[in-house]
Amino acid sequence: MNRPTARVLALLEILQAGGTxxxxxxxxxxxxDERTVRRYVGHLIDxxxxxxxxxxxxxxYRLAPGYRMPPLMLTDEEALxxxxxLVAGRRAGLVTTSVAAAESAAAKVRRVLPEALGRxxxxxxxxxxxxxxxxxxxxxxxxxxxxxxxxxxxxxxVAIGYTAWKGRRSERTVHPYGVVAHSGRWxxxxxxxxxxxxxxxxxxxxxxxxxxPGSFDVPEGFDPAARVLSGLAGVPYPHEVSLRVRxxxxxxxxxxxxxxxxxxxxxxxxxxxxxxxxxxxxxxxRVELRAERLEWVPSVxxxxxxxxxxxxxxxxxxxxxxxxxxxxxxxxxxxxxxEGAEPRAE
Numbered sequence: 024m025n026r027p028t029a030r031v032l033a034l035l036e037i038l039q040a041g042g043t044x045x046x047x048x049x050x051x052x053x054x055x056d057e058r059t060v061r062r063y064v065g066h067l068i069d070x071x072x073x074x075x076x077x078x079x080x081x082x083x084y085r086l087a088p089g090y091r092m093p094p095l096m097l098t099d100e101e102a103l104x105x106x107x108x109l110v111a112g113r114r115a116g117l118v119t120t121s122v123a124a125a126e127s128a129a130a131k132v133r134r135v136l137p138e139a140l141g142r143x144x145x146x147x148x149x150x151x152x153x154x155x156x157x158x159x160x161x162x163x164x165x166x167x168x169x170x171x172x173x174x175x176x177x178x179x180x181v182a183i184g185y186t187a188w189k190g191r192r193s194e195r196t197v198h199p200y201g202v203v204a205h206s207g208r209w210x211x212x213x214x215x216x217x218x219x220x221x222x223x224x225x226x227x228x229x230x231x232x233x234x235x236p237g238s239f240d241v242p243e244g245f246d247p248a249a250r251v252l253s254g255l256a257g258v259p260y261p262h263e264v265s266l267r268v269r270x271x272x273x274x275x276x277x278x279x280x281x282x283x284x285x286x287x288x289x290x291x292x293x294x295x296x297x298x299x300x301x302x303x304x305x306x307x308x309r310v311e312l313r314a315e316r317l318e319w320v321p322s323v324x325x326x327x328x329x330x331x332x333x334x335x336x337x338x339x340x341x342x343x344x345x346x347x348x349x350x351x352x353x354x355x356x357x358x359x360x361x362e363g364a365e366p367r368a369e
Contacts, residue, residue, distance in 0.1 A: 029098045030055065031063045035072060038086045045083040099140055105132055106144055114153060163209050163226030168202065170232040171211045175199040178238050184231040185224055193217060197224070198239040201247025205255070205282065212250045214239070223254035255282035260313035264320055265334040268310050268327065275308055278327050284312035321346040 030053050037052055046057045064084055067074050073087035109129045133141055174181045181199055186192045196216035203210045208225055215222040268275055275286045289307045314320055321343045324331055333339050
């Protein structure tokens with residue numbers, strides 16, 4: 024869609040908002056001169072859009088009463104944004120509908136587009152590939168998500184029916200501080216009546232949600248996304264790992280996936296710093312994480328690329344030694360002269 028056509032649609036969008044617009048105002052909004060505005064109005068009239076001219080000191084243009092702009096009159100960029108948004112949202116696991124519903128929505132958008140533009144977008148969707156695999160979706164009820172989002176905005180309590188990960192169902196009242204999307208799931212975080220603490224709940228485990236009378240205040244400076252990440256890092260797993268890492272909180276968090284671990288500064292300890300060979304004043308942090316299996320933790324520590332001390336569990340030391348041995352063997356291996364042969368160690 025060329026720029027003049029896009030501006031004609033932009034003019035229609037402005038007029039659709041209602042009221043009478045002066046030619047000078049429309050020209051300023053569209054970035055064109057007044058003569059061009061009149062030409063664009065002529066284009067709309069040719070398309071049977073009922074634009075009315077209002078004469079007088081405060082005259083200009085307006086739409087005839089009762090007219091509604093046809094749905095989805097999109098520029099090329101807008102159409103691309105809508106369709107790619109549907110595709111990207113589905114692949115990221117953030118679409119709160121079934122795959123069939125998302126595909127149906129994309130098909131409806133596609134049907135109302137001009138034929139030439141539709142063919143170009145079809146070509147893009149048919150040939151585009153993604154480096155990251157699609158995330159599995161834990162789909163919440165759309166109504167639950169919308170109720171909680173509205174309640175969080177308006178600061179209204181919500182009664183929810185929730186099923187915990189062990190299958191225990193409960194009824195509770197939540198003050199929703201915010202709704203957060205993370206790794207293919209939606210969460211709500213806020214004050215929980217059952218525990219009296221700030222809790223995080225998965226939306227796909229909320230069966231019912233209804234707004235209650237009353238209101239609440241969100242604690243000053245509360246960060247819903249940070250609270251969800253810290254809550255996920257504290258989920259119980261079979262293995263609890265504690266480490267001291269030499270570095271700053273920012274350095275460690277930059278190298279760890281969000282929600283994997285909690286990181287806290289440690290006070291300076293001259294004895295420890297001297298023993299580590301780094302001198303007094305070195306920065307250390309404590310890193311605590313939980314793991315289903317210990318085997319993958321050494322690779323995370325290698326990725327940190329910072330000195331560390333294992334505090335617990337003892338079994339982690341064996342896994343770190345095993346990874347170090349495998350890496351050393353690979354580093355010393357010499358490629359066999361025969362193509363395709365396995366490398367051999369000297």
